[in-house]
Amino acid sequence: MILIAGATGYIGRRVLKVLSEKDFSVRCLVRKPTIQKLDVLGIAKDANKNISYVTGDALNYNSLLAATDGIDVVYYFIHHMDSGKPEEGDKFDKLDRLAAENMARACRENKVRRIIYLGRICDPKEKLSLHLRSRKEVEDIIRASGIDYTIFRSSFIIGRGAAAFEILDSMVKKIPIIPIIDSDAAKVQPIFYKDAVKYLVDCLDKKETINKSFDIGGKDTLSYEKIIKRYAKELKIKRHYFRISTIPHWILAKVLSAISPVNANMVYWLTESLSNNMAAKLGDGEELKKIFGFEPLGFRESIVKILNENPS
Numbered sequence: 001m002i003l004i005a006g007a008t009g010y011i012g013r014r015v016l017k018v019l020s021e022k023d024f025s026v027r028c029l030v031r032k033p034t035i036q037k038l039d040v041l042g043i044a045k046d047a048n049k050n051i052s053y054v055t056g057d058a059l060n061y062n063s064l065l066a067a068t069d070g071i072d073v074v075y076y077f078i079h080h081m082d083s084g085k086p087e088e089g090d091k092f093d094k095l096d097r098l099a100a101e102n103m104a105r106a107c108r109e110n111k112v113r114r115i116i117y118l119g120r121i122c123d124p125k126e127k128l129s130l131h132l133r134s135r136k137e138v139e140d141i142i143r144a145s146g147i148d149y150t151i152f153r154s155s156f157i158i159g160r161g162a163a164a165f166e167i168l169d170s171m172v173k174k175i176p177i178i179p180i181i182d183s184d185a186a187k188v189q190p191i192f193y194k195d196a197v198k199y200l201v202d203c204l205d206k207k208e209t210i211n212k213s214f215d216i217g218g219k220d221t222l223s224y225e226k227i228i229k230r231y232a233k234e235l236k237i238k239r240h241y242f243r244i245s246t247i248p249h250w251i252l253a254k255v256l257s258a259i260s261p262v263n264a265n266m267v268y269w270l271t272e273s274l275s276n277n278m279a280a281k282l283g284d285g286e287e288l289k290k291i292f293g294f295e296p297l298g299f300r301e302s303i304v305k306i307l308n309e310n311p312s
């Protein structure tokens, strides 16, 4: 039996969909006893006898102890970036730490065999944003849990509903004159959401991925400037650009959250990461290709797929 912690989230729902198509028995950890969010992808409990739900909160150890009872594998997709008021100094990292420690402890207690986690690519030698530091901290907690693990790290996920993609989409569609910030010359390696989900699901029966961590990314490593310009080109939208040395983080976050459907706190923390490089470690791509037998799409191919998809 598999537990998805974060089953109502962007990644969790998509992993659940593929697991349910493959007839795995899946238990979903949900904070509220509602399955509306899961139904968005057409995965209703009644429609699939292999899917069950358990109500719980990762900040409450006892609820995780109940949720992980009888579980072999936990997918861990929880974060608290949308909580608190970042402008007033509220931080989410304490909550993420507590939730991950609770999960590690509950998994040990119930002898869960493996934890599979998706975090963020980062270069620990850089001055990291709080978001990247916290994702790395959760990764370290899982690695030190004593439970077998498989850790994937990605950067920008290309898919409708994925936070960074929605911010990009809104910016290119709604801002006719786009500022290009010189100080944010970082390089990222976007990945098509179906490729990320394929790694997460296919690793279940690949023993070579046990107690391993992998950076996953598509074929292209790009600056944000290239991402914006290439996306506008694919949308066939003519935009003007001007260069600016820097924009205060909070102003950028305010503008982007006003024009995009993404939670304002998430926008705040995601934009703080703009100066961090998120390109996969050399060698991970080759190793992944050997193990999984496929290569993720490049940026343009991913965008073309997204533009031809029905909204979900």
Ligand SMILES: NC(=O)c1ccc[n+]([C@@H]2O[C@H](COP(=O)([O-])OP(=O)(O)OC[C@H]3O[C@@H](n4cnc5c(N)ncnc54)[C@H](OP(=O)(O)O)[C@@H]3O)[C@@H](O)[C@H]2O)c1
Binding pocket: 005, 006, 007, 008, 009, 010, 011, 012, 029, 030, 031, 032, 037, 056, 057, 058, 059, 076, 077, 078, 079, 080, 099, 118, 119, 120, 135, 154, 155, 156, 157, 162, 163, 164, 165
């Ligand atoms: N999406 C991306 O573009 C992207 C890119 C790279 C890496 N990742 C990584 O992928 C992982 C999943 O991200 P995501 O985008 O799927 O996140 P998401 O859509 O924001 O979902 C977060 C999930 O965590 C749940 N959650 C939060 N606090 C909880 C708590 N105390 N107890 C139980 N559940 C709780 C939420 O439940 P509610 O529905 O109750 O709020 C939701 O299901 C993260 O580690 C993220 O860093 C994501």
